[in-house]
Amino acid sequence: MKIAxxxxxxxxxxxxxMEKHSHFLAKYLVLQGFEVDLYHxxxxxxINLPSKKxxxxxxFENKYSFNRVFSFYFPKTFYFPGHYLYNxxxxxxxxxxxxxxxxxxxxx
Numbered sequence: 301m302k303i304a305x306x307x308x309x310x311x312x313x314x315x316x317x318m319e320k321h322s323h324f325l326a327k328y329l330v331l332q333g334f335e336v337d338l339y340h341x342x343x344x345x346x347i348n349l350p351s352k353k354x355x356x357x358x359x360f361e362n363k364y365s366f367n368r369v370f371s372f373y374f375p376k377t378f379y380f381p382g383h384y385l386y387n388x389x390x391x392x393x394x395x396x397x398x399x400x401x402x403x404x405x406x407x408x
Contacts, residue, residue: 308340310323313342343373352368368402
């Protein structure tokens with residue numbers, strides 16, 4: 301079965317409970333034999349976006365691998381009330397565009 305896992309980040313690149321959950325969900329889906337396309341973002345622009353090779357080593361020490369990995373920087377604007385929702389909207393648009401460009405919907 302193919303799974304597209306869309307996250308707001310994964311540990312160790314983004315720290316928090318949901319990001320830790322996403323990390324383990326992605327890892328154990330692959331270990332159970334699912335083909336996982338991982339979509340995730342990083343908030344810190346001082347960190348290089350990890351490649352599929354980087355994440356395969358981090359998660360599995362290259363014994364298993366993700367089907368595909370899409371890494372993004374989380375959109376950032378100036379601070380104002382509601383800025384996180386505003387930036388999340390643009391992140392959602394970026395995910396949608398990437399999914400369409402990679403023919404994800406055509407393979408269902």
